[in-house]
Amino acid sequence: MSATGRAGTARKQIHLAAHFPGVNNTTVWSDPESGSQIDFSSFVHLARTAERAKFDFLFLAEGLRLREHGGHIYDLDVVGRPDTFTVLAALAAVTDRIGLTGTINSTFNEPYEVARQFASLDHLTDGRAAWNVVTSWDAFTGENFRRGGFLPESRRYARAKEFLATATELFDSWRGDEILADQESGRFLREAGAGAFAHKGEEFTIEGRFDVPRGPQGRPVIFQAGDSDEGREFAASSADAIFSRYGTLEEGKAFYTDVKRRLARYGRAPGELLILPSATFVLGDTDEEAEERARQVRRQQVSGATALRHLEFVWNRDLSGYDPEGPLPDVDPLVGEHTVARGRAQVRMYRDPLATAREWRELAEANGWSIRDLVIHTGNRQTFVGSPETVARTLDEFVQADAADGFILVPHLVPGGLDEFADTVVPLLQERGVFRTEYEGTTLRDHLGLAHPDAHPDARRGAGAQAAGPGPGRADRTGAP
Amino acid sequence: MPAPSTDPVSRPEPLHLAVALDGAGWHPAAWREPEAAPRRLLSPRYWAELVAEAEGGLLDFVTFEDGLAQQSSHPLRRDDRTDQVRGRLDAVLTAARVAPLTRHIGLIPTVVATHTEPFHISKAIATLDHVSGGRAGVRVKVSARLDENAHFGRRDIPPLELPGGPGTPGPPGVVEELFDEAADHVEVTRRLWDSWEDDAEIRDVATGRFIDRDKLHYVDFRGRHFSVKGPSITPRPPQGQPLVAALAHATVPYRLVARSADIGFVTPHDVDDARGIVGEIRAEQAAAGREGEPLHVLGDLVVFLDETPARAAARRDRLDDVAGEEYTSDAEIFTGTPAQLADLLLHWREGGLGGFRLRPAVAAHDLPAITRGLVPELRGRDVFRRAYEAGTLRGLLGLARPASRYASTA
Numbered sequence: 001m002s003a004t005g006r007a008g009t010a011r012k013q014i015h016l017a018a019h020f021p022g023v024n025n026t027t028v029w030s031d032p033e034s035g036s037q038i039d040f041s042s043f044v045h046l047a048r049t050a051e052r053a054k055f056d057f058l059f060l061a062e063g064l065r066l067r068e069h070g071g072h073i074y075d076l077d078v079v080g081r082p083d084t085f086t087v088l089a090a091l092a093a094v095t096d097r098i099g100l101t102g103t104i105n106s107t108f109n110e111p112y113e114v115a116r117q118f119a120s121l122d123h124l125t126d127g128r129a130a131w132n133v134v135t136s137w138d139a140f141t142g143e144n145f146r147r148g149g150f151l152p153e154s155r156r157y158a159r160a161k162e163f164l165a166t167a168t169e170l171f172d173s174w175r176g177d178e179i180l181a182d183q184e185s186g187r188f189l190r191e192a193g194a195g196a197f198a199h200k201g202e203e204f205t206i207e208g209r210f211d212v213p214r215g216p217q218g219r220p221v222i223f224q225a226g227d228s229d230e231g232r233e234f235a236a237s238s239a240d241a242i243f244s245r246y247g248t249l250e251e252g253k254a255f256y257t258d259v260k261r262r263l264a265r266y267g268r269a270p271g272e273l274l275i276l277p278s279a280t281f282v283l284g285d286t287d288e289e290a291e292e293r294a295r296q297v298r299r300q301q302v303s304g305a306t307a308l309r310h311l312e313f314v315w316n317r318d319l320s321g322y323d324p325e326g327p328l329p330d331v332d333p334l335v336g337e338h339t340v341a342r343g344r345a346q347v348r349m350y351r352d353p354l355a356t357a358r359e360w361r362e363l364a365e366a367n368g369w370s371i372r373d374l375v376i377h378t379g380n381r382q383t384f385v386g387s388p389e390t391v392a393r394t395l396d397e398f399v400q401a402d403a404a405d406g407f408i409l410v411p412h413l414v415p416g417g418l419d420e421f422a423d424t425v426v427p428l429l430q431e432r433g434v435f436r437t438e439y440e441g442t443t444l445r446d447h448l449g450l451a452h453p454d455a456h457p458d459a460r461r462g463a464g465a466q467a468a469g470p471g472p473g474r475a476d477r478t479g480a481p
Numbered sequence: 482m483p484a485p486s487t488d489p490v491s492r493p494e495p496l497h498l499a500v501a502l503d504g505a506g507w508h509p510a511a512w513r514e515p516e517a518a519p520r521r522l523l524s525p526r527y528w529a530e531l532v533a534e535a536e537g538g539l540l541d542f543v544t545f546e547d548g549l550a551q552q553s554s555h556p557l558r559r560d561d562r563t564d565q566v567r568g569r570l571d572a573v574l575t576a577a578r579v580a581p582l583t584r585h586i587g588l589i590p591t592v593v594a595t596h597t598e599p600f601h602i603s604k605a606i607a608t609l610d611h612v613s614g615g616r617a618g619v620r621v622k623v624s625a626r627l628d629e630n631a632h633f634g635r636r637d638i639p640p641l642e643l644p645g646g647p648g649t650p651g652p653p654g655v656v657e658e659l660f661d662e663a664a665d666h667v668e669v670t671r672r673l674w675d676s677w678e679d680d681a682e683i684r685d686v687a688t689g690r691f692i693d694r695d696k697l698h699y700v701d702f703r704g705r706h707f708s709v710k711g712p713s714i715t716p717r718p719p720q721g722q723p724l725v726a727a728l729a730h731a732t733v734p735y736r737l738v739a740r741s742a743d744i745g746f747v748t749p750h751d752v753d754d755a756r757g758i759v760g761e762i763r764a765e766q767a768a769a770g771r772e773g774e775p776l777h778v779l780g781d782l783v784v785f786l787d788e789t790p791a792r793a794a795a796r797r798d799r800l801d802d803v804a805g806e807e808y809t810s811d812a813e814i815f816t817g818t819p820a821q822l823a824d825l826l827l828h829w830r831e832g833g834l835g836g837f838r839l840r841p842a843v844a845a846h847d848l849p850a851i852t853r854g855l856v857p858e859l860r861g862r863d864v865f866r867r868a869y870e871a872g873t874l875r876g877l878l879g880l881a882r883p884a885s886r887y888a889s890t891a
Binding site: 029030038039040044063064065066072073075076077078079080081082083085086087089090092093094108109110112113116117120121123124125126143144145146148174179181183186187188189190191192193194195204205206207208209211212213303304305306 | 512513514517519520523525529548549550552561562563564565566567568569570571573575577578579580581597598600601604605608612614628629631632634677684686688689691692693694697706707709710711712714715716803
């Protein structure tokens with residue numbers, strides 16, 4: 001795990017991805033350099049920057065209902081995003097190699113439709129498609145869909161698991177050699193029944209003929225975004241990569257060891273599941289300059305209004321009368337059903353709001369912090385802050401220490417937030433011999449070092465083989481790094 | 482948004498011309514033609530080339546066929562045939578894939594309303610509009626196919642067997658219900674497109690507000706088949722309302738066109754037939770309270786185009802021989818030269834059609850015959866554009882950009 005490397009030892013290669021900045025307060029929209037979150041040109045810029053830097057893939061999150069706060073649409077963060085599939089298909093036209101990963105919910109979709117969209121995307125990208133499988137259960141989001149809030153929370157993992165298993169059966173319903181297209185004999189298909197499938201389960205009972213022939217990657221690369229015990233087991237059984245939460249080096253090593261250890265149970269090797277935490281970064285010419293910029297970014301991310309709203313996640317009551325530059329509220333949080341914020345992950349993070357409030361008051365008093373100071377200091381600090389040299393070294397140490405296989409980087413600015421990283425950090429990683437200087441393959445599987453599913457002797461991992469796994473992670477984990 | 486051109490000099494109304502893309506072409510044996518390249522039908526480059534050819538001919542738009550099952554020669558079931566093209570790509574994603582490679586031509590993928598979520602479709606088409614710079618539409622269709630229903634397993638659709646063959650009415654009410662649901666689907670889709678006012682994004686640093694939340698609207702749709710709250714997660718698309726199209730052959734679908742669409746595709750077999758259909762749609766339009774609102778009715782034709790009538794007829798015969806049966810279609814099948822086709826189009830137009838959607842029998846042959854043969858012929862008669870006059874599909878079709886229905890008229 002030496003950062004400097006040992007002569008003659010092949011160093012572990014780092015995988016890098018770019019997360020399009022999401023609809024949360026990591027994304028700074030108030031900066032003069034902040035561009036459109038919707039214009040296609042923003043997506044093109046980030047995708048091309050990432051491809052120029054030889055990144056493995058671009059990542060899009062998803063949320064299917066606009067967040068609310070106090071009964072109103074939450075208006076302090078970026079709001080609005082395009083349809084994931086449609087943007088990825090369009091990006092395929094303006095990029096050649098970079099993988100294109102979309103977050104798609106298993107609760108408010110049907111397996112046949114999602115499978116045909118991902119199989120189509122794999123063809124349209126020449127084998128660069130990946131699916132980050134997430135699930136939600138809330139009736140709040142369900143109000144936008146035919147089924148409504150049909151799914152009890154306890155069933156969402158089961159549904160997600162069966163959803164992925166069913167989609168896998170559909171991907172595998174074509175072997176890849178069915179199309180003869182023999183103009184002489186007039187046989188388009190080698191034999192009748194191409195794409196035949198039949199699935200009978202708790203959530204889905206469907207049968208017929210899948211209509212998208214096997215894509216270049218066989219199946220899209222599967223991502224999973226949960227770090228619960230269930231989520232880890234699911235990933236070990238069925239995913240190709242985990243989009244995880246970043247922690248300390250020691251936490252990362254523990255997580256990494258635990259998840260990789262589970263793979264053997266499913267007959268899988270450690271390299272068959274990549275662990276890719278999300279990470280933010282701030283660069284500067286020197287470490288000091290980067291630290292100063294990081295402080296400025298934090299203040300942009302947490303306006304006074306944002307600070308008050310964040311406090312309301314814990315207090316569960318209207319705090320609009322308080323001065324964000326003043327002391328913390330002396331009233332206690334309302335305990336019970338959460339009524340203030342809807343459609344957000346943060347609500348779940350504070351299981352004991354009274355204790356959190358007590359702790360925060362003490363912190364604020366001890367440090368002389370205002371509400372805004374407190375939110376800035378207790379919120380997520382950027383993951384990597386420093387000069388390009390410092391950041392390159394830290395990233396490398398993390399990977400060489402087996403705390404991760406790489407990172408999904410989340411810039412705070414659209415569309416140029418990755419430019420500096422691409423220009424300064426990537427060349428240093430390449431000099432260290434830990435990051436590619438050219439793409440070696442054409443598909444996302446190639447970039448990630450994942451075998452084509454047909455290369456396995458037991459290539460068809462259908463519902464049966466996945467029966468042991470619990471479900472994937474929560475939808476609300478994907479948008480908020 | 483560019484406005485439709487207004488020419489002070491009196492000249493014939495320009496004809497709107499579109500092409501319907503489907504696999505190797507509309508004839509079931511199209512894939513066996515030497516120029517067909519049937520192994521490329523799943524390649525993005527194949528679709529990019531077809532759309533580039535259509536754009537080279539300055540056509541108004543292309544449509545992309547689709548369904549939620551393999552293609553079938555049977556209207557209601559799979560056929561498990563091995564001698565025709567089976568397997569295809571999602572139409573919305575195919576359209577999105579070619580959008581950045583084109584600049585002017587409209588892109589109208591097919592979507593099945595019966596089995597899809599209006600929320601997903603609305604944001605997908607809004608996004609197609611964003612990535613194409615205002616050139617998106619959606620052609621909505623219903624599905625009574627039993628195999629498609631079994632792919633979703635979510636609902637019971639009464640068996641719609643057609644004892645007298647295609648075109649014969651099924652059990653009373655079933656068809657009406659499918660089309661009513663499609664109308665609801667379009668209604669939700671449209672409301673969601675309007676659910677963000679154009680100026681909802683304010684980025685007001687002083688108050689810390691990214692949006693003016695009063696300019697985002699719940700659509701609160703409640704219908705028999707679904708209820709949708711809104712607003713969309715996707716801001717209002719460049720055209721405001723991308724265009725909605727539907728293919729119709731009978732009164733119930735004419736009603737969908739009249740109530741819900743901007744473009745109707747119809748299948749007349751002569752000029753009088755065209756006049757009758759257009760009249761029926763206009764009457765339904767008036768009954769729906771949309772009298773006078775722009776609604777383009779385009780005639781669908783399958784085309785075999787060659788330099789001589791004999792050559793076109795011989796090619797059609799050859800394809801029928803290869804297929805082992807005579808090709809039939811819901812639309813009239815034209816066989817002849819570009820000049821003859823131009824004559825026919827201009828004649829049929831007198832029945833009130835605003836233009837035509839041509840279905841190339843063999844995409845690799847008949848699409849270039851349209852763009853390089855028919856288009857110059859129409860230009861020679863001064864009824865077709867010589868340059869794209871607008872950058873949006875609405876602009877090409879002479880349709881204004883509508884305000885959001887939720888925008889307050891101060």
